[in-house]
Amino acid sequence: MTRRARLLCVAAILACGALGVLSSTQTWLTVVLDDGAGRTLDVPGASAIPVLAPLSLAVLALGGALSIVGVVLRYLFGGLTLLIAALLAWLTTQVAFTHPTSSVSSTVTEATGITGETAVEAMVASISATPWPVVTLAGWIVLLAAGVVTLATAHRWRGSGRRYRTDDTPRTTAAAGSRPHDAIDSWDDLSRGDDPTDRPLD
Incomplete structure (x- = not known):
């Protein structure tokens, strides 16, 4: 049972990290500009949440390290996994359900040259979300669960091969x-x- 818990935790953490990296390249939001032409812009996950890709890579590294480290580092890495999952879940929830202007500002600025939160907000006619933020949020919930199980069972995991x-x-x-x-x-x-x-x- 303990061996299965370790395998599931490591696999879940690696899968969630991979999902985050993939999601960072996908379109999260679609912005319609109030520029007379109704131009549409696609906002990838990496632009909506700038820390998405680097933190997802960190999750991948944590998952790989958990398979070989000792008890103390298991607890440390399990705690880091929880913190990263909670942060990413909160940020992803904001993007998925409230569509803040800040999550599209960099894309709008790159396309129009307009800077400043007020100016960008005036330029945006509407923002809609694709399924990717919700799919990614589900991944962070799984990552939270994996972190909890890691902390609960890490002391019973066997060490690396003799x-x-x-x-x-x-x-x-x-x-x-x-x-x-x-x-x-x-x-x-x-x-x-x-x-x-x-x-x-x-």
Whole structure:
């Protein structure tokens, strides 16, 4: 059960991070300008929420790190996952349901050259949202749940595989003792900080 919880948490965090990165390139809002021609502009997620892409990449990094770190860092990374998920959920909710002018200002300024919140707001006739903000918000809710489960179960997760450890290799040592010391053994000794040239000659 604990192994399954770890697998689900890591997979969910990685999936949510990937969703955020993908969503940052998709159209979140459509703006109709009050310029006489009714020009329409598409606003991608990265423009609506400037921190969307970098924080999504951070989530991906956290998910990958959680699969190999020890107990203390699991709690730290689980807490960071919760904080990022809460922040992104709040920002995404604002864009999805209130469509603030600030989320389209950079796109409008780039298209028209008009700057200033008041001037941009006067230039915007209407703002409508695509399904992407709601889909992404659902991902952040899943990310929140994954962070909670991580904090609740992290102390029971097994550590990384012992085959990668150099301080707990009794079988390897026993096997090495049963045969002549060769060049490979000497390299292994050096990797453990043991200089084979200091050994007495047989």
